[in-house]
Amino acid sequence: MSVRPIVSPSTRADPEVISACPVSARVSVVLPLPLAPTIAVHRPVAMRQVAPRRMVVRPRRTWRSSASTACCMAALHFSERRTGARSTDMKHSKHHEQRKTREKWLVELTGIPTASGREGRVARWIRGWAGRRSNVRLETDRFGNLHLALDGARSRRPVVLVAHMDHPAFVLRASVGSRRWEAEFRGGVASSYFRGSPIRVHRGGWSFDGSDRVSPGAGAKGRVLGPPEDGVGVVELHDDASAQKAAPGDVATWDVGAARITRGRLVAPAVDNLAGVAAAIAALDAIRRGRAGSRPDLRLLLTRCEEVGFVGAIAACKASLVPRGARVIVLENSKCLPDAPVGDGPIVRVGDRTSTFDPGMTYALAQVASGLEDEDGQSWQRKLMTGGSCEATAFSVFGYRTGCVCLPLLNYHNMDEQRGCIAAESVSVADFHGMVRLLAEAAARIDEAGDSALRSRLNEIYKSRRNLLT
Known part of the structure; x- marks a missing residue:
């Protein structure tokens, strides 16, 4: 039987051509040197009658069958690689879209005019955001603080992210x-x-x-x-x-211009603390997109009148509007320091100008941040930020287990110390995305990374070394 080549002998083998060959056709590869493998496609061999009404196929054996198999396997591997690449591209595209959406929220929120006792415009934005998501619940307490949670996620020990909605x-x-x-x-x-x-x-x-x-x-x-x-x-x-x-x-x-992102920095009138509000809703949105049965109980408390003495946070504490078993993570934008610069990652804040925070919560947040650094190199910092005080002090004083995550902030409270004038505040957009990821991971892993794990480790050390004390 004659052979009908679909690829000329001088043409190099192309995996896409191989994958296009009919399944019913036999594929063999001839390896003339120095040319690359060429492809010849044979018609199915003739069948001869062995017995009445019984037919059997006897394929012609060829020394080239092993090369043919190798070439087909190469084509299959190439196809799988292309499929995997498409899947990876789709994931990257989705990830890119989510980042752009979060940056849009960040720019919109940090450009909203607000003041202590006059946070209504920010509250309107939050209500609109929650209203467009069917599985997000929003309540306003009698002090005007906003409480957000996800449907179906209820526990006695939720993780509560706290951020204030006002600015000087x-x-x-x-x-x-x-x-x-x-x-x-x-x-x-x-x-x-x-x-x-x-x-x-x-x-x-x-x-x-x-x-x-x-x-x-x-x-x-x-x-x-x-x-x-x-x-x-x-x-x-x-x-x-x-x-x-x-x-x-x-x-x-x-009057310092509109909020905008330029050269990897957010430059805006009210970064403190509307960037914290944006990070909180972005973290809640990340948890919201997960499987319903595996979502951690993450909640948000968006407070009022922080800039005049944590008034909204104190009211929430005194009225027990946050469950006593909650793990509280306060979000802030803190004045950058020489050893805590903008762009080196979000900061696990050990304390502020007034106090230090719960060591177990600080340890848990640091463990989660360290895990993210090991996974993909996400940078983070662990610092005592003494540029001001924050709501974590109030929650700690009223008996809540409290930690803090903040972004290093340039031109704190719009004070440009280098030029001696009022200016826009600024943070790193990469630091912001790092904060969002840290918060979402902390909501899911804070129990396994908490101080109980540290206590177990210390007990193991004691058990193995206590003989040295005798």
Whole structure:
């Protein structure tokens, strides 16, 4: 029987050509040197009659069968590699999309005007986010704090992520001239940064029930006339029309430009602590996407009035709105230090200016972070951040097992210490993504990484070495 080649003898073997060969055809490979393997396809051999109504196929034997098998196996391996590559590409694409979505949330939240007692716009954003996800529950307590949890995830010892929704800003009190308003500054900024600094006044949008309207646009421009005295200063708007539209309760924020991501950094008006809020919802979303039966009980507590003394957090503690068995992880953006720079990863915060936090929680968070570093090299830091105090101190004082994770922050509270002026705050986007992953992993693995594991290890050491004490 004649042979009909589908590939000329001078053509090099192509695995894609091999995979395209009909299954019914016999494939053999001729290996002339120095050419690469060539392919010849044979028609099925003739069948001869052995007995009436009984046919048997006797394939022609050839010395090239082993080479044919090798070539087919190579084609199969190539096909599997292509399939695996497509699967990997799909995973990378999905991962990339999730990162971009989280960055979108990050930019949107850190650009929202907010102040202590005037967190309504942030609350609106959170309600909208939760309302678009059927398995996310949101409740507002009597103090205005927001509580988020997933359907079906209930335990006595949940992991609770805490982040505050306010940022240092002015709140208008009363008109004191054609363009001037008396304003209360709520937050901590050094007095040398106020005089002449630009502001924007944002009308409405502060109520938690949505009864007031949010004004469109970026806000009316103005400036601060001098440092506040006893927390109260005077701001001046640039035109009469804007001054007449302003009202008591409106918020005036520093005019430092819109939130944006540039060169791997988030640059925004209110990174502290709306980047923490963004990380909290991103971690909850990561858990939400997991299998329903295996989701850990991760909850969020988004608090009010942190910048004036942890007021929302204290209220939640005193009213026992967080289960007593909860493991609390406070999220913050802390002033970067020479040994805790921006870009070196999220920080497992040992303590703040006021206190140190629960050693077991700190150990567990450090163990999870170390595991992620071993898996894929994700960087992290473990530091005592003394640039300020945070809500972890309040939860610790009221008896909760509390740890803290923070991002190193440039221009803390909008104070650019190098230039001596008000400026946008900034964090590393890579640090932000690292924080999200650390929080999601901690929610799932905090029990196995906790201090009980450390206690077991110490007991083993004691058991094996106690004879040295005799």
